Amino acid sequence: MTGVRLDAVSKIYPGRRGRPPVAAMDGLDLDIAPGELLVLLGPSGCGKSTTLRSLAGLETPDSGRIVQGDRVVFDSAQRLDVPPERRNIGMVFQSYALWPHKTVRANIGYPLTARKLRKPGWVEEAAALVDCSELLDRYPAQLSGGQQQRVGLARGIVARPDLVLLDEPLSNLDARLRDQVRTQLHELHRRLGFTGVYVTHDQVEALALGDRVAVMRAGRIEQLGTPEDVFSSPATEYVADFVGFTERLDVTRTTGGWEAAGRPLVGLTTVCSGEPDKGATLRFRNDDVRVLPRGTDPDGLVGLGYATVLDRSFLGRSVELTLDVVDGGVLRAHLAPGDGLASAAAGDLVTVAIAADRVLAFGRGRTSASSTSRAAS
Amino acid sequence: MTAVDTAPPAPVAIRERRRPRSATLGLVVLVALLGYLVLVPLIQLLVAVAEGGAAAAGNAVAGRGLGSAIVTTVVLTLGSLAIAMVLGVGMAALSVRLPRGWRWTAVLPILPVVAPAVASVTGWAFLFSPRSGYANALLRMVPFVGGDSGPVDVYTAPWIVVITGITLSSFVYVFVRTGMLNLDRGLLEAAQVAGLSPGRAFLRIQLPLLRPVLVYAAGISLLLGLGQFTVPLLLGTASGVEVLATRIYRFTADTPADYAAAALVGSPLLVLGIALVLLQRLALGDQTRFVAHSGKGAWRTSRPVRWAPVPLLVFALVAVVLPLAALVVVALSPFYSARIQPSMFTLANFTRLFRTPFVLDAVMTSLMASIAGALLALVLGYLAATVIHERRWPRTARMLDVLVNLPLGVPAVVYGAGFLYAYSRPPVVLYGTDAVIVVVYLTLMLPYATRSLLGARIALGDDYLAASRVAGAGPLRTHLQIVVPLMRAAIGGAVALMFVLLTHEFTASLLVRSGTTQVMGTKLFDLWSNGSYPQVAAMALVMTGITAAGVVVAMAASGGSNPLERL
Numbered sequence: 001m002t003g004v005r006l007d008a009v010s011k012i013y014p015g016r017r018g019r020p021p022v023a024a025m026d027g028l029d030l031d032i033a034p035g036e037l038l039v040l041l042g043p044s045g046c047g048k049s050t051t052l053r054s055l056a057g058l059e060t061p062d063s064g065r066i067v068q069g070d071r072v073v074f075d076s077a078q079r080l081d082v083p084p085e086r087r088n089i090g091m092v093f094q095s096y097a098l099w100p101h102k103t104v105r106a107n108i109g110y111p112l113t114a115r116k117l118r119k120p121g122w123v124e125e126a127a128a129l130v131d132c133s134e135l136l137d138r139y140p141a142q143l144s145g146g147q148q149q150r151v152g153l154a155r156g157i158v159a160r161p162d163l164v165l166l167d168e169p170l171s172n173l174d175a176r177l178r179d180q181v182r183t184q185l186h187e188l189h190r191r192l193g194f195t196g197v198y199v200t201h202d203q204v205e206a207l208a209l210g211d212r213v214a215v216m217r218a219g220r221i222e223q224l225g226t227p228e229d230v231f232s233s234p235a236t237e238y239v240a241d242f243v244g245f246t247e248r249l250d251v252t253r254t255t256g257g258w259e260a261a262g263r264p265l266v267g268l269t270t271v272c273s274g275e276p277d278k279g280a281t282l283r284f285r286n287d288d289v290r291v292l293p294r295g296t297d298p299d300g301l302v303g304l305g306y307a308t309v310l311d312r313s314f315l316g317r318s319v320e321l322t323l324d325v326v327d328g329g330v331l332r333a334h335l336a337p338g339d340g341l342a343s344a345a346a347g348d349l350v351t352v353a354i355a356a357d358r359v360l361a362f363g364r365g366r367t368s369a370s371s372t373s374r375a376a377s
Numbered sequence: 378m379t380a381v382d383t384a385p386p387a388p389v390a391i392r393e394r395r396r397p398r399s400a401t402l403g404l405v406v407l408v409a410l411l412g413y414l415v416l417v418p419l420i421q422l423l424v425a426v427a428e429g430g431a432a433a434a435g436n437a438v439a440g441r442g443l444g445s446a447i448v449t450t451v452v453l454t455l456g457s458l459a460i461a462m463v464l465g466v467g468m469a470a471l472s473v474r475l476p477r478g479w480r481w482t483a484v485l486p487i488l489p490v491v492a493p494a495v496a497s498v499t500g501w502a503f504l505f506s507p508r509s510g511y512a513n514a515l516l517r518m519v520p521f522v523g524g525d526s527g528p529v530d531v532y533t534a535p536w537i538v539v540i541t542g543i544t545l546s547s548f549v550y551v552f553v554r555t556g557m558l559n560l561d562r563g564l565l566e567a568a569q570v571a572g573l574s575p576g577r578a579f580l581r582i583q584l585p586l587l588r589p590v591l592v593y594a595a596g597i598s599l600l601l602g603l604g605q606f607t608v609p610l611l612l613g614t615a616s617g618v619e620v621l622a623t624r625i626y627r628f629t630a631d632t633p634a635d636y637a638a639a640a641l642v643g644s645p646l647l648v649l650g651i652a653l654v655l656l657q658r659l660a661l662g663d664q665t666r667f668v669a670h671s672g673k674g675a676w677r678t679s680r681p682v683r684w685a686p687v688p689l690l691v692f693a694l695v696a697v698v699l700p701l702a703a704l705v706v707v708a709l710s711p712f713y714s715a716r717i718q719p720s721m722f723t724l725a726n727f728t729r730l731f732r733t734p735f736v737l738d739a740v741m742t743s744l745m746a747s748i749a750g751a752l753l754a755l756v757l758g759y760l761a762a763t764v765i766h767e768r769r770w771p772r773t774a775r776m777l778d779v780l781v782n783l784p785l786g787v788p789a790v791v792y793g794a795g796f797l798y799a800y801s802r803p804p805v806v807l808y809g810t811d812a813v814i815v816v817v818y819l820t821l822m823l824p825y826a827t828r829s830l831l832g833a834r835i836a837l838g839d840d841y842l843a844a845s846r847v848a849g850a851g852p853l854r855t856h857l858q859i860v861v862p863l864m865r866a867a868i869g870g871a872v873a874l875m876f877v878l879l880t881h882e883f884t885a886s887l888l889v890r891s892g893t894t895q896v897m898g899t900k901l902f903d904l905w906s907n908g909s910y911p912q913v914a915a916m917a918l919v920m921t922g923i924t925a926a927g928v929v930v931a932m933a934a935s936g937g938s939n940p941l942e943r944l
Contacts, residue, residue, distance in 0.1 A: 053843075056843070056846075056847050057846075057847075058843050058846065058847070083846070083851075084843070084846040084847045085846050085847075085848075085849045085850055085851050086849075087847075088849075089847050090847065090848075091843070091844065091847040091848075093840045093843070093844060095838070095840045097840035097841055097843070097844040098844075099841060099844070099845075099859055099863070100863070101862045101863060110845070110848050110850070111848035111849050114845070114848050114849040114850035114854060115848075115849035155844075155848065159848075159849065165847070
């Protein structure tokens with residue numbers, strides 16, 4: 001088992017028809033420990049897939065160096081680029097990419113035959129690991145999506161590669177299957193302990209599977225940390241938005257504290273430092289928003305002011321209220337169905353508040369990690 | 378965390394370079410080969426012009442009829458284009474509104490492409506030649522028509538225009554029908570829900586949406602009309618109707634051949650052809666390349682039209698069934714006359730045909746050259762499609778794309794003159810051998826092979842290949858074990874399509890044939906020139922039979938769908 005390291009890897013796609021060039025990887029540094037499953041998380045276009053494909057050798061970066069174990073597989077300075085077939089990797093695709101003209105057995109066994117490895121029993125063993133032993137003589141077209149992706153997993157690990165690359169492997173599955181296969185994948189990694197890189201845009205997958213999660217943006221890593229870290233202490237507003245801090249409120253600093261749209265925010269004193277007049281953006285999760293009867297004193301909470309209920313929809317586990325905060329934009333609050341105000345109707349006037357320790361403050365217009373801080377009362 | 382932080386790379390890795398020399402070398406060989414095949418005949422024509430100089434220009438202009446040939450060419454092109462667009466678009470619109478149980482009739486408008494042009498044109502002549510034409514004889518029985526010749530004279534310019542238009546309408550039909558099937562049916566349903574009648578929805582929504590397809594189809598028809606050779610040659614020669622294409626042929630067929638004059642006469646066609654290929658690339662560019670054909674179509678965009686099959690059936694009757702029937706009657710008759718005498722029907726024409734010197738040879742040459750040409754074009758087309766698709770060498774890919782499509786844009790008669798001139802002089806002298814036919818066929822088929830394989834390759838996506846590469850397989854194993862097997866339907870369909878097109882091939886074959894190398898089409902032309910009509914009919918039927926066999930194979934290979942629709 002080996003680790004992988006990227007040193008200042010860049011790939012810029014030239015802009016077409018007057019559009020500016022796009023950086024898929026912008027001086028990317030990354031160190032993946034042996035046996036670690038690292039998740040690259042980000043929206044489409046952030047460069048996560050390009051990074052994965054560069055690790056596979058399917059894409060050629062413009063510059064930088066990639067070291068797999070003790071072997072340099074890419075180095076722009078030496079014009080070295082080891083082709084994918086000589087990198088000893090396994091890969092799992094979003095589209096499954098099982099060859100339809102080969103049986104499941106031939107699909108799983110292909111990495112062994114292609115590398116001229118005679119390993120009796122390895123195919124059966126890999127199939128057993130993903131519960132596909134009975135499917136070996138079928139063709140991919142005869143399998144369900146979940147079965148196909150499990151076969152894809154078996155093909156990815158059968159030759160015991162140094163590095164397993166997973167490119168949004170669960171995205172084509174429907175919700176229920178996705179959970180199932182995700183659980184199996186986690187279990188598989190726990191048992192085999194392969195070094196892996198997993199690309200996804202789904203925060204649930206990223207948190208559940210990653211030993212560490214790297215949130216990417218425009219070819220750079222915005223935050224790298226354990227799932228717990230990233231989930232509870234996003235380093236930037238961008239990461240916060242991505243891991244569920246979807247609600248935002250712009251605030252400005254006054255001599256006495258903070259205010260939103262000219263209204264003082266009672267109970268909010270923060271350690272957000274520097275440039276007091278520049279203001280900040282508050283970020284919080286929609287299920288942390290508290291909705292109170294109009295006029296209630298938000299004792300111990302940060303009062304966000306009055307709001308009009310614009311709409312109410314039932315989401316099953318919760319009720320979503322769309323709220324027009326006076327002069328403060330639109331917020332969504334998720335309430336437990338039993339909550340007193342969960343039955344509020346459109347047009348009702350309510351008071352909105354939030355617990356101070358559930359709010360993140362980010363310096364306005366800045367994205368670097370230093371500008372952020374947890375609000376404290 | 379890894380063992381290496383600042384250590385130099387392992388020495389073993391230095392050998393592992395991408396783009397090994399062999400790949401670059403292979404690319405150079407491929408580009409050189411394709412460049413030679415496609416460009417050298419055209420360049421040689423330019424050289425001929427340069428060498429011929431002013432004398433050639435004099436010859437090209439001298440003699441009567443250049444002006445009228447130009448006028449006839451323009452009239453033929455525009456007239457047949459108009460007929461083809463109206464017929465093709467109309468039939469396509471009906472073909473997507475066929476009632477249940479009649480949908481098979483959608484294949485009928487394609488039949489004229491599948492039947493050899495020389496066969497159907499001679500069939501038309503047997504129907505509508507002014508004195509002995511069967512259809513004319515029938516029409517004379519209509520009151521007030523009468524007379525002992527006419528009313529139709531197939532040997533005149535207007536009827537040459539009509540017949541060319543009918544032939545071209547099949548191409549328009551294929552493109553427009555495919556375009557209609559690929560239209561998002563939601564757009565049309567929305568129009569109808571919004572209250573537009575089906576007719577207005579067709580005119581106001583469907584036709585504007587189809588504009589790129591219509592422009593493309595019109596462009597192809599324009600090219601084919603400009604270079605139209607078979608119809609004017611077979612029907613117009615005796616009556617003195619001449620177009621630029623037939624004039625080019627005359628310059629090369631005369632002794633001594635005047636290539637410079639032929640090239641000069643052909644230059645407008647050459648320039649227009651190249652311009653249209655480049656324009657098409659600019660206009661369609663990458664768009665078409667990445668449009669996924671969902672296959673789900675607009676079958677139920679609007680309610681089926683009950684009478685929709687009737688025009689399609691009439692078209693098939695007029696364009697295919699009647700000419701073929703005329704061929705059968707003539708082939709079975711001892712001699713060609715307006716009176717059909719079933720009692721005298723005989724197979725003697727077929728026996729006599731095959732006793733005629735070189736006829737059997739011509740059939741064998743046709744088959745051999747068609748198979749060899751198709752297979753070689755397949756190999757080169759596969760390689761070209763791979764280079765164009767992978768974009769590892771983007772500039773070379775764009776260049777190759779234009780290169781392989783040139784034989785589609787430049788009229789076959791111009792290419793034929795170029796082939797003849799280029800391959801009858803050093804460095805590569807092939808004239809008089811079967812090899813020249815194979816090389817010519819190979820070159821003409823490059824666009825078809827590349828386009829259909831490129832389409833299949835795009836549809837295949839890249840994941841299957843990537844999965845093979847990361848599994849440890851090199852490019853060669855990946856192509857042999859993954860790409861080729863997955864594309865076998867497209868490959869089979871492409872080979873069969875090319876076989877069909879090549880067994881038809883007449884224009885270029887006529888220019889490069891020699892006394893010893895004949896193919897079916899050129900032999901038929903000789904018989905036609907000699908007036909051996911019953912044997913002409915027999916030969917036409919033999920060609921049609923071989924083509925039909927090819928079509929059956931093509932449909933089987935491409936899984937029942939029509940290979941022509943794949944282009």
